[in-house]
Amino acid sequence: MTARIKLGMVGGGRDAFIGGVHRIAARIDDRFELVAGALSSTPERSEESARALGIPRSYGTFDEMAAAEAAREDGIEAVAIVTPNHMHYAAAKAFLERGIHVICDKPLTATDADAAAMAEAVARSDALFVLTHNYTGYPMIRQARNMVLAGDLGQLRIVQVEYPQDWLTDPAEAEGVKQAEWRTDPARSGAGGSIGDIGTHAHNLACFVTGLRVESLAADLQSFGANRTLDDNAHVMLRFGDGVRGMLWSSQVAPGNENALRLRVYGDKGGLEWLQEDPNYLWFTPHGQTKRLLTRNGAGANAAAGAVSRIPGGHPEGYLEGFANIYAEAADAIRAVQAGTPRDQAMGLLPGIAQGLDGMAFIRACVASSRADSAWTTL
Amino acid sequence: MTARIKLGMVGGGRDAFIGGVHRIAARIDDRFELVAGALSSTPERSEESARALGIPRSYGTFDEMAAAEAAREDGIEAVAIVTPNHMHYAAAKAFLERGIHVICDKPLTATDADAAAMAEAVARSDALFVLTHNYTGYPMIRQARNMVLAGDLGQLRIVQVEYPQDWLTDPAEAEGVKQAEWRTDPARSGAGGSIGDIGTHAHNLACFVTGLRVESLAADLQSFGANRTLDDNAHVMLRFGDGVRGMLWSSQVAPGNENALRLRVYGDKGGLEWLQEDPNYLWFTPHGQTKRLLTRNGAGANAAAGAVSRIPGGHPEGYLEGFANIYAEAADAIRAVQAGTPRDQAMGLLPGIAQGLDGMAFIRACVASSRADSAWTTL
Amino acid sequence: MTARIKLGMVGGGRDAFIGGVHRIAARIDDRFELVAGALSSTPERSEESARALGIPRSYGTFDEMAAAEAAREDGIEAVAIVTPNHMHYAAAKAFLERGIHVICDKPLTATDADAAAMAEAVARSDALFVLTHNYTGYPMIRQARNMVLAGDLGQLRIVQVEYPQDWLTDPAEAEGVKQAEWRTDPARSGAGGSIGDIGTHAHNLACFVTGLRVESLAADLQSFGANRTLDDNAHVMLRFGDGVRGMLWSSQVAPGNENALRLRVYGDKGGLEWLQEDPNYLWFTPHGQTKRLLTRNGAGANAAAGAVSRIPGGHPEGYLEGFANIYAEAADAIRAVQAGTPRDQAMGLLPGIAQGLDGMAFIRACVASSRADSAWTTL
Amino acid sequence: MTARIKLGMVGGGRDAFIGGVHRIAARIDDRFELVAGALSSTPERSEESARALGIPRSYGTFDEMAAAEAAREDGIEAVAIVTPNHMHYAAAKAFLERGIHVICDKPLTATDADAAAMAEAVARSDALFVLTHNYTGYPMIRQARNMVLAGDLGQLRIVQVEYPQDWLTDPAEAEGVKQAEWRTDPARSGAGGSIGDIGTHAHNLACFVTGLRVESLAADLQSFGANRTLDDNAHVMLRFGDGVRGMLWSSQVAPGNENALRLRVYGDKGGLEWLQEDPNYLWFTPHGQTKRLLTRNGAGANAAAGAVSRIPGGHPEGYLEGFANIYAEAADAIRAVQAGTPRDQAMGLLPGIAQGLDGMAFIRACVASSRADSAWTTL
Structure with missing residues (x-):
């Protein structure tokens, strides 16, 4: 087994349904390790959520997190963005710019302007951008x-x-x-x-x-x-x-x-x-x-x-396993890109910026x- | 029990799916007796079908049937029209003009002109016009x-x-x-x-x-x-x-x-x-x-x-029983009209010309x- | 079409669920004509039920009916027995003895003694004995x-x-x-x-x-x-x-x-x-x-x-049509026996005395x- | 969040269906950390499986593992036993004797003698014994x-x-x-x-x-x-x-x-x-x-x-989540026992030795x- 991918999370504090889903999805196949977060709108609430979830490093803002993690030897390799739609772009940009792979909840953004900017940010970066159209x-x-x-x-x-x-x-x-x-x-x-x-x-x-x-x-x-x-x-x-x-x-x-x-x-x-x-x-x-x-x-x-x-068949898998498949394929793609595979090729069936723009x-x-x-x- | 209603049929010879359905539907609740038919496009084939079905009186055309039955003391009280759509109007008109109640397969007609003419024919007649939107x-x-x-x-x-x-x-x-x-x-x-x-x-x-x-x-x-x-x-x-x-x-x-x-x-x-x-x-x-x-x-x-x-519940009824409900309610309506109930009131939930025009x-x-x-x- | 089979009924008056089922089943394929009945436990109630159902001939008892119908030129060819179980045998015997075909509700009888006697009655008769295991x-x-x-x-x-x-x-x-x-x-x-x-x-x-x-x-x-x-x-x-x-x-x-x-x-x-x-x-x-x-x-x-x-498929048939299939096959069997086919051969898939004894x-x-x-x- | 429970596993190497299920179930709610294993019948294959799964410590036999882990300051607190049935008892005993909590696949054992011995081993130990009747x-x-x-x-x-x-x-x-x-x-x-x-x-x-x-x-x-x-x-x-x-x-x-x-x-x-x-x-x-x-x-x-x-409802959970519930409740029970709650009380709805004997x-x-x-x- 290759090492687990070090993962951060933006959004997903208490009361947030989809953050918990992403965390379970990331865990099911044991390919990620959640080590950093900017989980809520205030540093205090973020810290509290991080502690409750056993996440070692908590940041007050995603910017702070992006900067600090990019600077660490053992910083996060990927980040999950699970905020409301209108915050997707700014958060994603901060990580894409630093070469940190982004796994972003859908839809892409709240506005067309943000969507266009997101597309540019992805184009400028070498990092992967995965949009969790999980039903796929x-x-x-x-x-x-x-x-x-x-x-x-x-x-x-x-x-x-x-x-x-x-x-x-x-x-x-x-x-x-x-x-x-x-x-x-x-x-x-x-x-x-x-x-x-x-x-x-x-x-x-x-x-x-x-x-x-x-x-x-x-x-x-x-x-x-x-x-x-x-x-x-x-x-x-x-x-x-x-x-x-x-x-x-x-x-x-x-x-x-x-x-x-x-x-x-x-x-x-x-x-x-x-x-x-x-x-x-x-x-x-x-x-x-x-x-x-x-x-x-x-x-x-x-x-x-x-x-x-x-x-085996007859023992049902559900929503979380379907979601986990996106995470597992994102892990494959990240390791592939890190090993030199071209980004587009590494994406495979993963939904990304194109699907987001669609x-x-x-x-x-x-x-x-x-x-x-x-x-x-x-x- | 009041006497069974004497019924004729236009169309519905061999190979015709919907004619057989109408016949079973008319029989299930024992309210009709099928006594006359112009079942096919030629007198010979009509006669052959009628004999096979045990229908006493066979006619070469619906016109002939309308005229002859209207003239009989024991002539049909109602007719089922189960031809292809383009023949509905001419057949219905022949019976409506003679005060014979019409139970007509849907859709109303093949053309808007025929539909308008059908509406007029219904308006001019005292007879009931029931359109078998059977799913109701x-x-x-x-x-x-x-x-x-x-x-x-x-x-x-x-x-x-x-x-x-x-x-x-x-x-x-x-x-x-x-x-x-x-x-x-x-x-x-x-x-x-x-x-x-x-x-x-x-x-x-x-x-x-x-x-x-x-x-x-x-x-x-x-x-x-x-x-x-x-x-x-x-x-x-x-x-x-x-x-x-x-x-x-x-x-x-x-x-x-x-x-x-x-x-x-x-x-x-x-x-x-x-x-x-x-x-x-x-x-x-x-x-x-x-x-x-x-x-x-x-x-x-x-x-x-x-x-x-x-x-009782759990013993399924099906398509034929649903269809038979239209026939049973048509029988009620016919008897009601014969007893003096106004036509519109007698129709109850039955689909008729209005639904056909719709x-x-x-x-x-x-x-x-x-x-x-x-x-x-x-x- | 061969002529409809003249049918009588024992039991099946008002409040009796299964009698109505048998009547509809007999009608659906137009192979039977219900012309006589001993529908209830008293002549008055039988008469009342027969009138309500449009059955021409009503009898006070099944014995009376069996005797009278056997004596008529146009008497019933078959009888449906739809009483409670303990009365099946006596009624069936009366008709079997007179060569009238019996269509009997199940189970065969209430007692083993009656069942054995029923088997003997069937053995002594040339008439068909059909037991309505309708789900078949x-x-x-x-x-x-x-x-x-x-x-x-x-x-x-x-x-x-x-x-x-x-x-x-x-x-x-x-x-x-x-x-x-x-x-x-x-x-x-x-x-x-x-x-x-x-x-x-x-x-x-x-x-x-x-x-x-x-x-x-x-x-x-x-x-x-x-x-x-x-x-x-x-x-x-x-x-x-x-x-x-x-x-x-x-x-x-x-x-x-x-x-x-x-x-x-x-x-x-x-x-x-x-x-x-x-x-x-x-x-x-x-x-x-x-x-x-x-x-x-x-x-x-x-x-x-x-x-x-x-x-066609997709237009559901239900319980009554399944039941009607037993009646339709009984009609075939009756006509076959009347035409000289051996009784056992005529039965085909129909459930009969053997299934009743089982x-x-x-x-x-x-x-x-x-x-x-x-x-x-x-x- | 309290710290994750350190978990070992006996059995569950390559080709073993149920071992993988236990591992996912243990991960879903993030309450366990799988740190040791004796996964296969030979030390080489065990080592190979452990490496493939990213498990830090691999042992040649469960005995070896029990002894070594019990001696470590940071040794496992619980062990999952996922071998074929006939090996459940010996493995469980080795851990129960050392106060290590046991999560054992069902049925309890292959023989009644083993089952009785297992019951004694549980009785002699203070450790929890959980039997994964996962459908509960x-x-x-x-x-x-x-x-x-x-x-x-x-x-x-x-x-x-x-x-x-x-x-x-x-x-x-x-x-x-x-x-x-x-x-x-x-x-x-x-x-x-x-x-x-x-x-x-x-x-x-x-x-x-x-x-x-x-x-x-x-x-x-x-x-x-x-x-x-x-x-x-x-x-x-x-x-x-x-x-x-x-x-x-x-x-x-x-x-x-x-x-x-x-x-x-x-x-x-x-x-x-x-x-x-x-x-x-x-x-x-x-x-x-x-x-x-x-x-x-x-x-x-x-x-x-x-x-x-x-x-939420409408997003299906499946077999793995049901299984994970047993693990999550086992985690609660382990922490409760460690905090002084009596063992029987800590078990709650968890299936254990009594269900195994049943x-x-x-x-x-x-x-x-x-x-x-x-x-x-x-x-």
């Missing part, structure tokens, strides 16, 4: 992607993707739910509400599995919650390359849905269906034959799925199309 | 409608409806499949392909359950099958009354889908989900509570569902919107 | 049986069958529920409670699909309901021929189960799973391959399933084994 | 247990538990599959085949959720695989305390089943159903009401489930009953 780490999503690429579905025709939730059905942001506050605040989340938070996941997943890009879209965004500025429900029609058409629905006001991200892909030779809440299953119908239930590491699982599975373009096009009475808008 | 007969759909009306979902917000099939994935119409031939032929089916054949079902079901009408839509229709004129896949964004938004997807080229009509309705107090292939179940989530699985005639079933159920408007708007680059189009 | 009429059960016979599962090893319900969880018989009263009364139901009412269905289905007989069993019967004499829950271990082993569970006190009859069969080459509440599906796993979801009339459906299906032997063995501290008991 | 760590199993204890099901009546697999359908042990070799070898696995490997899990889970013990059982064990000595399929009827009855089925020859551990519990007020392959769901039916689908951390989840969940008694009774023609046998 699920084994059966890898299986699906490989099946599409292998032609098991024939010529693609239709992509139906949706991501409904229900946690904003009531005006949670007015009731002091911290997650709800920043996610419904354009200043911190950007121009997209549901479309930015979860629609980008759906968009990314559809593109990842099909290997296609969305060329244009027609969107109808809605805000059902009282006094809510950003969309909490979005209807989008999609035109991919190669004449493939699709629909995307994201919602945070659909009671009975927790994280019901569902992807269906159809070609002239077969169809696939996957649901994030039951991620160990992939339905596959070769046209004219019976439907098959592929299981992770079960009969019918392909090498792409097997490569990111840990335990996501921003997706949000921008949705908002623009919706304002233009759902006119078809190119990305 | 499923008990759990009745349950869903009543729950929406009772406010169990609160203020409605979102309607997601879809009807994917896969039987036209290959160019079946070029391979001599009779059903595929006429359904992909504009002259016989009308301007809508999948949108007319199954999209209208999805549209009708969404309106039936919510009690709302689609006010405008933005559509993107596609024809994936080689040399196919009509759409075989349709993406539609919907704006209902009361600010309710929705999406509709119909497809006949989605491998792995047989008749996967699915309706999901969300309000600010709860959500419902129903799938035609598993029709005895209705998922209901009161917002903030656990998801419940309502079963036909099980605990939680309401009176609206119970009224159209025959057997369906035609839906097809028309889909085609127009799609041609206008998916511009929002009013119905 | 489901298309996917026919599919399963043919797959087993065709060797798709290889050498059979294990059969797991269960039939849980929940309607006797509370002491419904003490609360005036008529169904609960007679089904928990040994005098009317026989020695088996759940084991007689639904365990016999599970036993019959397992034998039908596998083509095997249960040779011995070890049973543990329980009565959880207060003051309940008969079993309301039964655990049984099974030894079939050919070294196949199995388990059977029947229960009427398992909350959350409506009619959850489930059959699983495993061999050295594959496994099958079927659930009555979702009867249009059959799960099949060829060992070492992916699980397949076979659907009624879908890809992968075999001829045995197709022969008893009416409508069911009685199953009940008897369960009760005996349970009394003998679950000792293995031969059937 | 699933959140919805905790939820189920608490619901039963809270009386949500009323007076319990019936427990149906099963654990079918299919990986021994073919004679894998004759084809060089290492897992199959030792699991079918009585010398290494003990007297139970499927009953020891997975039947004990089913037995343990049923007892954990109900709070009851199996008092007697009647078993029928089979060996379907050619030349297989141990059972690969087991049918068992159960009598719990309080008059509760049940059935248990374990199988390793049921094609189409991966790890389909399923538990159903019924009382006079409600029923529960849980399936290991979909562990984030728990079905609950309060008698006479609709069925509810409880989800991990969703509406309806109770505090017992929440306490062992990491992420499992051995279960295996013993199954084998004895099956040899005695399925006679009821007390545990």
Whole structure:
């Protein structure tokens, strides 16, 4: 085993859901060691969180951390950025400039300006920039992607993707739910509400599995919650390359849905269906034959799925293992780059700046199309 | 028991799927007696089919049948019209003019001109005109409608409806499949392909359950099958009354889908989900509570569902029983009208000319919107 | 079409669930005409029920009916017996003696003495005796049986069958529920409670699909309901021929189960799973391959399933259609016997006296084994 | 955060499935640090495995490791024993004697003699002995247990538990599959085949959720695989305390089943159903009401489930997280004991020697009953 990668973290203090997820994901395959953090908005709270988590070095700000860690012989090699969206860019830049690899939560940034600046910062750096579109780490999503690429579905025709939730059905942001506050605040989340938070996941997943890009879209965004500025429900029609058409629905006001991200892909030779809440299953119908239930590491699982599975079929892996696959591949990529592999080649299937910009373009096009009475808008 | 209603049938000879369905549906509750038919396009084939089916009186044409039956003391009281779409109007007119009640397969007609003429023919007649939007007969759909009306979902917000099939994935119409031939032929089916054949079902079901009408839509229709004129896949964004938004997807080229009509309705107090292939179940989530699985005639079933159920929960009823509910209610309506109840009142929940015209408007708007680059189009 | 078979009915008046089921089942395929009945325990109530159902001839007793109908030129050709179990024998005998074909609800009789007498009555008669083990009429059960016979599962090893319900969880018989009263009364139901009412269905289905007989069993019967004499829950271990082993569970006190009859069969080459509440599906796993979801009339459906299906896959058929398949095959058998086919040959797959005696032997063995501290008991 | 617990491991070298599971489980919540190992049967292979896994200290034998670590100031505080069953006792004893806490894979031992000796070794030691009946760590199993204890099901009546697999359908042990070799070898696995490997899990889970013990059982064990000595399929009827009855089925020859551990519990007020392959769901039916689908951390989840969940509902946790819960609770228990809490009190819900002995008694009774023609046998 090569040594564990020394990791820092920006954001992710108490009350922050996604920080804990990143930490577990980094630990599952034992490829990282979390040694430094700037976890909260004040030095005191950061210190307190770091101590509670057993992280040896705590900093008051990410700038301070970037400077100090870059200066250490045993400083961090990579940093996880898990702040609200509007802080992604400034934090990432500080580390990229110092050659520290960045693993950044999605979406890329809150604004297009920040996104462009982020792209420049990545271009100027030699460091890796990984965007945690974690759903691409699920084994059966890898299986699906490989099946599409292998032609098991024939010529693609239709992509139906949706991501409904229900946690904003009531005006949670007015009731002091911290997650709800920043996610419904354009200043911190950007121009997209549901479309930015979860629609980008759906968009990314559809593109990842099909290997296609969305060329244009027609969107109808809605805000059902009282006094809510950003969309909490979005209807989008999609035109991919190669004449493939699709629909995307994201919602945070659909009671009975927790994280019901569902992807269906159809070609002239077969169809696939996957649901994030039951991620160990992939339905596959070769046209004219019976439907098959592929299981992770079960009969019918392909090498792409097997490569990111840990335990036999029938013992379910979940969200954290899918997320951990992104971290494990980031570890591989970091070690590869350190050993001289070109950065682009090292990225492999990892989502990065390109996917981040695609996501921003997706949000921008949705908002623009919706304002233009759902006119078809190119990305 | 009141006497069985004497029924005739136009269309529905050998090889015709839907004719057999109507006959079983008419028999299940023992309210009809099929005594006359003009089942095929030639007198010989009609006669042959009638004999095979044990139907006493066979006619060469529907005109002949209308005239002869109207003249008999014991002539038919109602007629089922189960021809391809382009023949609905002429046949219906012949019977409506003679005061014979009409039970007509959907969609209403193949053309808008025929639809308008049909509306006039209905207006001029005292006879009932029932359009067999049979999915509205499923008990759990009745349950869903009543729950929406009772406010169990609160203020409605979102309607997601879809009807994917896969039987036209290959160019079946070029391979001599009779059903595929006429359904992909504009002259016989009308301007809508999948949108007319199954999209209208999805549209009708969404309106039936919510009690709302689609006010405008933005559509993107596609024809994936080689040399196919009509759409075989349709993406539609919907704006209902009361600010309710929705999406509709119909497809006949989605491998792995047989008749996967699915309706999901969300309000600010709860959500419902129903799938035609598993029709005895209705998922209901009161917002903030656990998801419940309502079963036909099980605990939680309401009176609206119970009224159209025959057997206890756990013993599944299916498509034919749902269809039979339309026939049973048509029988009630016929007897009521015969006893002096005003026609509109007698119709109750039965789909009729209004729903047929709505369906035609839906097809028309889909085609127009799609041609206008998916511009929002009013119905 | 040959003429409809003239049918009579014994039992099945108001409040009787199963009588209505038989009537619908007889109608669905239009092979029978219900022309006579002795529907209730008094002539007045029988007459009232017959009138309400539109049955032309009503009799005060089955004896009267048997005599009168046998004497008519246009008398009934077959009779459906749908009384409580303890009356099956006397009624059946009256018709069998007169050469009138009998379609009898299951289980065969309430007592072993009656069962033996019934067997003699059948032996003495030329008439057909059909026992409505209706679950054998489901298309996917026919599919399963043919797959087993065709060797798709290889050498059979294990059969797991269960039939849980929940309607006797509370002491419904003490609360005036008529169904609960007679089904928990040994005098009317026989020695088996759940084991007689639904365990016999599970036993019959397992034998039908596998083509095997249960040779011995070890049973543990329980009565959880207060003051309940008969079993309301039964655990049984099974030894079939050919070294196949199995388990059977029947229960009427398992909350959350409506009619959850489930059959699983495993061999050295594959496994099958079927659930009555979702009867249009059959799960099949060829060992070492992916699980397949076979659907009624879908890809992968075999001829045995197709022969008893009416409508395309994805449009569900249910309990009534499965029941109707027994009636349709009974109609075929009756016409065949009338045309000279030997009775045994005409029976085809229809359950008859042999299956009825097997069911009685199953009940008897369960009760005996349970009394003998679950000792293995031969059937 | 208190310091991580220093952990050693016995067994778990290359090719060993369960060792990797224990390591991930120990890492997920960051409570352990794996610092020493005797991973394989030879010092060379142990060393090689340790190096590959980044474990600092490798020993040739567990004895050597126990002695050396006990002597170190910074020696291990706990050891995970993940060898085949027949080596559990000797290894555990070596650490227990030195006051090192033991986390041992199940079943307890291969022989009853070893089990008794293990019990004595635990009794003589002050160290904790945790047996990884990991399925008890699933959140919805905790939820189920608490619901039963809270009386949500009323007076319990019936427990149906099963654990079918299919990986021994073919004679894998004759084809060089290492897992199959030792699991079918009585010398290494003990007297139970499927009953020891997975039947004990089913037995343990049923007892954990109900709070009851199996008092007697009647078993029928089979060996379907050619030349297989141990059972690969087991049918068992159960009598719990309080008059509760049940059935248990374990199988390793049921094609189409991966790890389909399923538990159903019924009382006079409600029923529960849980399936290991979909562990984030728990079905609950309060008698006479609709069925509810409880989800991990969703509406309806109770505090017992929440306490062992990491992420929101709809983002599935899996087998590894359930296993990690056992490790996290073991960490709590170790720290508690170190702080002076009495050992029994510190164990909380953790399975330990008592559950291990119960499992051995279960295996013993199954084998004895099956040899005695399925006679009821007390545990």
